[in-house]
Amino acid sequence: MKLTADMVLQIAMELERRGRIFYESLAIGCGNGRISALAAALAKAELDHLETFTRMWERLPESMRGPNLTDEELMTAADRVRRMVLPRPSVVSETVIASNLAKALDMAIVMEADSVAFYAEAAAGLDGIDADVIAAIVAEEREHLVMLQEVRNLCAAVFPE
Template identity: 25%
Template sequence: MLFKSSEIVEFAVAIERNGEAFYKSLLGKVKSGQAHHVLQYLAAAEQQHIKDFQSLRDRLGDYQAPQQYDGEYEAYLTFLIESNVFGKAPEVEKLVAQIQTDQDAIDLAIRFEKESILFFNELLRLVSESDKEPVKELIRQEQEHILKLVELRKIIENA
């Protein structure tokens, strides 16, 4: 399976859509007002990321990353796509249904952000130099989300 860069970005859009739905579904699971506030912020951020990735997708051509042997990069991306639970809405629903505490919700949100960063770092190999900065900014924002979630986890643990 050969991937065009625009197809990879489309998968990133799907991750962000599922991320937005994920954060909105977590709102009904958390009890803390602070957790509720942070999750609303993150849902809105994912909505903006969808727009940003759609804009990036519209600018991309059919660039393919260099590889050491035929199929190397495609195999790696296939693994990332298949193993990214947040690329599959039914899997997200199952995980959300298992949440018992605010801590569970925060831990799952951190996992989402980490998996997103891993995938988005791979996008950097698929975009032109002029498109690298927007992707780096999205990665930076995802890292900021992790920091917000870690801070929230500390607050809830100490409450």
């Protein structure tokens, strides 16, 4: 199935919702103040992305907005993303148990990098507004990835392992 800007934006908005829930859960359940603060900031960034992607969707020409994806379509996309983007539960558990800020940052970096790869793959073969919208999503995710990498580098300099 060829994805459109409308479909990818709907998927992106759902992913940001799930990412926010993931980071909020990590913030609440990790028991480490630094990781909790980082996870809370990442949850806020996911909310910011959700708002950005919602505005992008609202700016699509009416003719390019199809019906909302069904729950089944969103679940299928979410399952694919879960396999491609979200960390395995064992990785999350290991990070939380170790209370290791660097590992938490590394986990977030991998999630963002995998997210960029997911959207780049979705853009393959698209053109026009569809390609432009997905390129904007990729740019937004890359910006978040670079920010996380900079924080990770700063963390390594301040708290050498």
